[in-house]
Amino acid sequence: xxxxxxxxxxxxxxxxxxxxxxxxxxxxxxxxxxxxxxxxxxxxxxxxxxxxxxxxxxxxxxxxxxxxxxxxxxxxxxxxxxxxxxxxxxxxxxxxxxxxxxxxxxxxxxxxxxxxxxxxxxxxxxxxxxxxxxxxxxxxxxxxxxxxxxxxxxxxxxxxxxxxxxxxxxxxxxxxxxxxxxxxxxxxxxxxxxxxxxxxxxxxxxxxxxxxxxxxxxxxxxxxxxxxxxxxxxxxxxxxxxxxxxxxxxxxxxxxxxxxxxxxxxxxxxxxxxxxxxxxxxxxxxxxxxxxxxxxxx
Numbered sequence: 001x002x003x004x005x006x007x008x009x010x011x012x013x014x015x016x017x018x019x020x021x022x023x024x025x026x027x028x029x030x031x032x033x034x035x036x037x038x039x040x041x042x043x044x045x046x047x048x049x050x051x052x053x054x055x056x057x058x059x060x061x062x063x064x065x066x067x068x069x070x071x072x073x074x075x076x077x078x079x080x081x082x083x084x085x086x087x088x089x090x091x092x093x094x095x096x097x098x099x100x101x102x103x104x105x106x107x108x109x110x111x112x113x114x115x116x117x118x119x120x121x122x123x124x125x126x127x128x129x130x131x132x133x134x135x136x137x138x139x140x141x142x143x144x145x146x147x148x149x150x151x152x153x154x155x156x157x158x159x160x161x162x163x164x165x166x167x168x169x170x171x172x173x174x175x176x177x178x179x180x181x182x183x184x185x186x187x188x189x190x191x192x193x194x195x196x197x198x199x200x201x202x203x204x205x206x207x208x209x210x211x212x213x214x215x216x217x218x219x220x221x222x223x224x225x226x227x228x229x230x231x232x233x234x235x236x237x238x239x240x241x242x243x244x245x246x247x248x249x250x251x252x253x254x255x256x257x258x259x260x261x262x263x264x265x266x267x268x269x270x271x272x273x274x275x276x277x278x279x280x281x282x283x284x285x286x287x288x289x290x291x292x293x294x295x296x297x298x
Contacts, residue, residue, distance in 0.1 A: 002233030005071055005109065006259045007041035008251040009193070009244040019276045020249040032060065036067045038268060039255055041109055043193075043242045048075040048114075051091070052098030061105055071109040073142070073191075073240060074099050080132060081115050092135050103139070109240055110165065110191065111136060114144040117177065121149035126158070133162040142167045142191040142240075148178045159185035167191040168232070170225065172199045182228035189240060190232035194225065194254065196245035214247040216277075217254045219261075226261045253277045 011031045017023055021031055035042065044052075044060075052074065064070040077095055079087045102108040113132060119125060133141065143159065144167035159166050165186040170193070171177060184190050196215025232239045241258055243251035256267055257280070266285040274280050 002236060003238045004229070004233065004241065004259075004262050005041035005238065006241045006255050006262070007039035007043070007243075008035070008255055009043040009242050009246060010045040011035055011042055012046075013246055015248050016246075018272060020252055020270060020273055022272065030063055032063045034270075035252070036064045036070050038252070038270065039259075040067070040069055041071045041073060041240055041242070043073040043075065043112065043244075045075055047095075047098070048078050051077055051094050054098055054101060057099055057101040061101055061107055064107075070107070071240075072102050072107055073109040073112050073242065074102065075112045075114060076136075081113060081119075084128065096136075096139070108140065109238075110140045110142040110189065112142050112144065112167070112191070114167075115146065117146040119145060120147045120176075121145070121152065121155060126155070130158070130162070133164055137162075140189065141165065142189075144169060144191075144193060146171060146178055148176045151178055151181075156183060156185050163188075165189055165191050167193055168228065170194045170197070172197050174199075180224070180228065182231040184232055184235040187236050189238040190236040192225065192229060192232070192239065192241045194241075194243050194245065196250075197221075211247075213245050214250075215245045216250045217245065217257075219257065222254065222257055222261060226258070229258075229262065249273055249276060253280060256280060256283060 016031075021029075021034060032042070046052075060072060077091070079091060099108060099111070129143070141163070142165040146169065156166060163186055166183045168181045168183055168191065169178065170180050173179060194217065196213050196217070198212060198215045229239055229241060241255075243255045243258070245251050245254065252270075253273060253276075256269060259265065260267055260283045267283050269280050269284060274284075
């Protein structure tokens, strides 16, 4: 049976204060330690903007030492995916060195190679992908492309040949946007990323990060993905599910819903998140629910 890892893209958001994290924090509080109580994977976004550092990787490991199954997915630096030129072998080596503690301690789920929608399925772009796969050979790699021109059997065969996991995504669907799927190209793991469906702001030039990813999935919308996720679990030993609709803690709310819908488990839920999203109450562990009901009666 597949092992499902469900979590959020990132954890450092100012708009999570007072919604996910308490505004008044106890001594020693850290968002990563807090989240590890509720989810078992996070996707690290900071490595997209600046190369990872060994000391930081060690600090992440230290913070989740009480959770031996907790994993990190690391987003590849933008010099490889968005600039795509003028990088050197040193840039490759520095990135590998920065995440080596995660790999050595079996905490590395994957390096996520995320390309923008404009990166279409051309011959030259395919050649570039093969170059990247070669540069990072030996690492668990997941590839996210957003343009529908990649939806071809020969492309999936290429990923299988190089042992690269295809990232199944949910995004607003415009012309030439790749559609939701349940494609497995590496039996060791599958990957799902849910970006939300904010059609209004997805391609809006002046939309900020928060506006673009401001979306809360309904239970019916998540049901569509639960079916796909379970299909992925039939063909791969691990499935990584990341919610990227981060604004105001919506990613954590939907991640907890997904966890409940897959496992059937009743969950612990952060108190503040429960206040913000009362529909999560139905997911609570029974003992916790009884306490809340008693409190409400008072």
